[in-house]
Amino acid sequence: MSGTGSAQSNEPVNNNDQKRADPGRRVVYVSRAESFSACHRLHSPSLSDAENKTLFGKCNNPNGHGHNYRVEIILKGEVDPVTGMVLNLTDLKQYMKKAIMDPLDHKNIDKDVPYFQNVVSTAENIAVFIWDQVRKELPNPGLLYEVKLHETNNNIVYYRGDWSD
Numbered sequence: 001m002s003g004t005g006s007a008q009s010n011e012p013v014n015n016n017d018q019k020r021a022d023p024g025r026r027v028v029y030v031s032r033a034e035s036f037s038a039c040h041r042l043h044s045p046s047l048s049d050a051e052n053k054t055l056f057g058k059c060n061n062p063n064g065h066g067h068n069y070r071v072e073i074i075l076k077g078e079v080d081p082v083t084g085m086v087l088n089l090t091d092l093k094q095y096m097k098k099a100i101m102d103p104l105d106h107k108n109i110d111k112d113v114p115y116f117q118n119v120v121s122t123a124e125n126i127a128v129f130i131w132d133q134v135r136k137e138l139p140n141p142g143l144l145y146e147v148k149l150h151e152t153n154n155n156i157v158y159y160r161g162d163w164s165d
């Protein structure tokens with residue numbers, strides 16, 4: 001086993017597991033979770049009523065259905081040597097209130113949130129919406145690493161800002 005960068009070593013290392021002259025700063029992941037309740041209906045305007053029913057089944061119920069969503073916002077950044085923080089979690093709470101809770105909690109996602117007027121309110125699309133919303137609030141949007149959205153206890157999506165090629 002290499003001595004450099006082993007579990008026992010506290011010495012600064014770079015990605016190639018070699019000693020560096022400049023120790024740099026530790027990069028840490030920080031997260032905060034919130035829960036919100038909302039209703040929606042899975043229905044694509046690009047499909048017929050029959051196709052929607054076949055595709056989405058009970059989730060296409062015309063009067064909608066509800067979820068207790070749980071969302072986790074994960075930041076990745078350097079620990080500031082003065083504050084000891086990547087970002088003050090008390091500030092993140094406020095950003096999440098404005099970006100997530102205010103627009104989504106106790107709302108009909110399809111009818112109350114203009115973004116979903118023509119976008120199907122799947123967990124994937126809600127995670128993307130939350131990503132864009134949170135980035136707008138953060139003083140340094142580059143800190144945002146991942147949005148994790150639990151639509152149910154079993155159904156979970158992740159978004160890390162990726163686009164296809």
Ligand SMILES: Nc1nc2c(c(=O)[nH]1)N=C([C@H](O)[C@H](O)COP(=O)(O)OP(=O)(O)OP(=O)(O)O)CN2
Nearest residue numbers: 042056059067121122123124125151152153154155
């Ligand atoms: N790729 C996706 N598939 C589905 C989504 C989604 O957002 N993305 N959403 C739904 C429904 O809205 C809903 O989440 C499904 O609910 P349900 O089947 O009840 O969820 P569970 O599997 O957790 O519940 P069970 O207890 O297992 O019935 C459908 N598909």
Ligand SMILES: [Zn+2]
Nearest residue numbers: 040059065067
């Ligand atoms: Zn649903």
